[in-house]
Amino acid sequence: MFNDYISVVNKSSLDQYTFDSYPKVSFCIPTKNEEKFLGNCLSSIFDQDYENLEVIIVDGNSTDNTVKIAKKYGCKIYYDNVSLANSRQISIEKASGDILAIWDADIVIPHKNWLKHAVKCFMLDSKISTVWPIIIAPPNGSQVQKCHIAHSNLIFKDRIQNKRGIFGGGNSLFRKEHVISVGGFDTSYDFGEDMILAKRLKDANFKVVQYDDPIIHDTLNSLIGIYKRSIWGSKAFESKGLDFYQQTKSDIIREQFHLGLKGMFNGLIRGKSFWLWFPFIILVKSFAYSQSIIFAKRASL
Numbered sequence: 584m585f586n587d588y589i590s591v592v593n594k595s596s597l598d599q600y601t602f603d604s605y606p607k608v609s610f611c612i613p614t615k616n617e618e619k620f621l622g623n624c625l626s627s628i629f630d631q632d633y634e635n636l637e638v639i640i641v642d643g644n645s646t647d648n649t650v651k652i653a654k655k656y657g658c659k660i661y662y663d664n665v666s667l668a669n670s671r672q673i674s675i676e677k678a679s680g681d682i683l684a685i686w687d688a689d690i691v692i693p694h695k696n697w698l699k700h701a702v703k704c705f706m707l708d709s710k711i712s713t714v715w716p717i718i719i720a721p722p723n724g725s726q727v728q729k730c731h732i733a734h735s736n737l738i739f740k741d742r743i744q745n746k747r748g749i750f751g752g753g754n755s756l757f758r759k760e761h762v763i764s765v766g767g768f769d770t771s772y773d774f775g776e777d778m779i780l781a782k783r784l785k786d787a788n789f790k791v792v793q794y795d796d797p798i799i800h801d802t803l804n805s806l807i808g809i810y811k812r813s814i815w816g817s818k819a820f821e822s823k824g825l826d827f828y829q830q831t832k833s834d835i836i837r838e839q840f841h842l843g844l845k846g847m848f849n850g851l852i853r854g855k856s857f858w859l860w861f862p863f864i865i866l867v868k869s870f871a872y873s874q875s876i877i878f879a880k881r882a883s884l
Contacts, residue, residue: 585707585708585710585711585790585792587746587790588746588750588785588790588791589743589746589750589751589790589791589792589793590790590791590792590793591743591792591793591795592704592707592792592793592794592795593795594700594794594795594796597700597703597704600703600706600707602702602703602706604635605633605634605635605699605702606635606680606681606682606702606705607635607636607637607679607680607681607682608633608635608636608637608680608681608682608683608684608698608702608756609636609637609638609639609674609675609678609679609680609682609683609684609759610628610636610637610638610639610684610686611639611641611671611674611675611678611683611684611685611686612624612638612639612640612641612674612686612687612688613640613641613642613643613663613667613670613671613674613687613688614640614641614642614643614645614649614650614653614688615642615643615644615645615649616645616646616647616649617645617647617649617688617689618645618647618648618649618652620688620689620801621649621652621653621688622652623691623801624686624687624688624689624690624691625638625652625653625656625658626656627690627691627692627693628692629656630692630695631692631695631696631697631698631699632695632696632698632699633698633699635680636680636698637658637659637678637679637680638653638656638657638658638659639658639659639661639674639677639678640653640658640659640660640661640674641660641661641662641663641670641671641673641674641677642660642661642662642663643662643663643664643670644662644664649688659677661673661674661677665770666770666771666772666773666776667772667773667774667776668768668769668770668771668772668773668776668779669768669770671685671768671776671777672767672768672770675759675762675763675767675768676767678759680759681758681759681760682702682705682756682757682758682759683756683757683758683759683762684755684756684757685753685754685755685757685777686753686754687753687754687800687802689800689801689802690754690798690799690800690801691721691798691799691801692798692799693797693798693799697796697798700796701714701716701756701794701796702714702756704756704792704794705756705758707792708790710788710789710790711758711789711790711791711792712751712757712758712761712762712784712787712789712790712791713750713751713755713756713757713758713781713784713789713790713791713792714751714755714756714757714791714792714794715750715751715752715755715791715792715793715794716754716755716756716793716794716796716797716798717736717793717794717795717796717797717798718732718735718736718754718797718798718799718800719732719797719798719799719800720732720733720799720800720801721799721801724801724804725804725805726856726857726859726860727803727804727805727806727809727857727860727863727864728801728802728803728804728805729855729857730857730858730859730860730861730864731803731809731864732800732803733846733850733855733857733858734842734843734846734861734864737842737843737845737846738838738842739793741838741842743793747830747834748830749778749781749782749785750781750791750793751781751784751791751793752777752778752780752781753777754798754800761784761787761789762780762784764787765780765783765784765786765787765789766783767780768780769783774815774816774818775816806863806864806867809864809867809868810867810868810870810871813867813868813871813872814871814874816872817871817872817874839865839868840865843861843865844861846858846861847859847861847862
């Protein structure tokens with residue numbers, strides 16, 4: 584039994600556990616114009632040495648080949664264009680698996696045995712709601728992408744060590760019964776909906792495992808992409824507040840600046856040149872958030 588809200592689990596520690604039959608896993612993926620990523624994502628899912636799975640696609644009226652790619656792989660396809668959270672909620676309601684993989688279309692599973700090992704984490708404690716894997720950048724990803732993900736991982740490591748915050752949002756495995764028991768997603772959110780689910784699960788005293796066998800997230804590979812996501816996130820902060828991150832403003836400033844600069848210093852010493860992009864990334868984020876705050880203040884006048 585795990586006493587802590589979050590525990591870190593090493594892949595090798597799961598070798599002693601075996602299933603008589605593996606539980607069904609439903610991959611729940613919202614899409615909208617994801618033709619660049621979806622093929623690699625689905626290929627990595629269906630290449631798993633794991634027969635008991637399905638893929639639920641909820642598409643937001645894509646105008647590219649997204650739906651065509653999903654049909655090629657035999658996915659179950661539904662449509663919704665209300666909000667990201669609403670699409671995610673539809674996907675879990677349509678899922679027939681005991682385990683939900685609440686996934687983005689730009690996630691790639693790096694090896695065929697990943698899933699059958701990851702689901703073993705649920706055997707460690709009946710109160711585990713979430714298996715939250717480490718995220719890494721693609722091997723051929725951009726320097727910006729590698730820096731951004733490395734910084735995010737430093738932040739999560741710091742939060743775990745200091746037992747601060749909530750964990751296990753999107754791109755994680757979930758026990759469906761626990762997700763349903765807390766009401767699933769708050770469909771009023773279009774950003775941070777995964778963190779609201781994580782908060783609901785924490786408030787219900789469920790537990791999270793951080794699983795150390797990483798998956799690949801092919802996201803935010805340019806400063807423009809980081810800027811657009813930061814604008815999106817800043818609008819959510821202005822309308823919803825910081826509650827879903829359970830972080831104070833001083834926590835966020837420390838994570839973004841202090842931890843980032845420390846990571847850059849240590850990373851460059853170790854020859855990780857992608858950290859040279861950190862000053863540009865933090866500048867772009869700061870500009871995006873300050874813009875949103877200025878516009879919000881003007882709108883309130």
